Amino acid sequence: MNLKKYIQDIPDFPKPGVIFKDINPLLANPEATAQAINLLAKGLYGFNATKIVGIESRGFLLGILLAQKMGLGFVPIRKPGKLPGKIEKQTYALEYGDDSIEIQQNSISEGDLVIVHDDVLATGGTAAAACELIEKCGGTVVQCNFLMELGFLEGRKKLENYALHSLLHY
Numbered sequence: 655m656n657l658k659k660y661i662q663d664i665p666d667f668p669k670p671g672v673i674f675k676d677i678n679p680l681l682a683n684p685e686a687t688a689q690a691i692n693l694l695a696k697g698l699y700g701f702n703a704t705k706i707v708g709i710e711s712r713g714f715l716l717g718i719l720l721a722q723k724m725g726l727g728f729v730p731i732r733k734p735g736k737l738p739g740k741i742e743k744q745t746y747a748l749e750y751g752d753d754s755i756e757i758q759q760n761s762i763s764e765g766d767l768v769i770v771h772d773d774v775l776a777t778g779g780t781a782a783a784a785c786e787l788i789e790k791c792g793g794t795v796v797q798c799n800f801l802m803e804l805g806f807l808e809g810r811k812k813l814e815n816y817a818l819h820s821l822l823h824y
């Protein structure tokens with residue numbers, strides 16, 4: 655099954671000049687979703703990971719399935735102001751301006767081996783900030799894991815210190 659068939663290009667969304675890679679056709683097809691999860695999980699068993707962190711919001715969709723498939727707990731990283739209790743916050747640069755993400759301090763323990771999952775690696779700012787958050791909580795990132803990577807945006811350069819795997823390359 656060619657999974658790229660289930661990723662739809664939407665030109666000029668959310669802004670003119672951006673080609674948005676829509677994963678909804680993949681999510682709408684259970685066989686394609688199952689294949690994506692099986693292929694993503696296949697490369698992960700050797701890491702002895704203890705948790706999977708998914709990044710709001712599209713990183714939750716396959717991240718939870720991946721965690722279930724691997725028998726691991728799932729931890730959400732959320733946009734600001736959404737998580738209760740003690741949080742760690744990381745601000746990172748966007749193309750214009752900046753953004754922040756947060757994690758609950760007690761969701762990662764000292765010594766946790768963490769896989770970071772998101773649907774898309776674009777400029778890498780979001781995933782790099784997620785790795786910082788996990789490290790602030792005492793965890794170690796063992797792999798950054800993506801359904802797809804937009805190689806022309808060179809997000810890998812921001813994640814040079816981490817193992818990285820993307821299932822689909824553009």
Ligand SMILES: O=P(O)(O)OC[C@H]1O[C@H](OP(=O)(O)OP(=O)(O)O)[C@H](O)[C@@H]1O
Pocket residue numbers: 709710711712713772773774775776777778779780781809
């Ligand atoms: O590599 P970067 O340039 O940091 O971009 C990648 C991020 O952008 C998208 O999220 P978005 O902010 O669109 O939010 P959403 O998941 O809630 O749609 C995507 O799901 C990644 O989280």
Ligand SMILES: Nc1ncnc2[nH]cnc12
Pocket residue numbers: 672673674675676774776777804
């Ligand atoms: N082109 C794109 N398509 C889908 N999600 C994205 N996140 C950042 N860039 C994206």
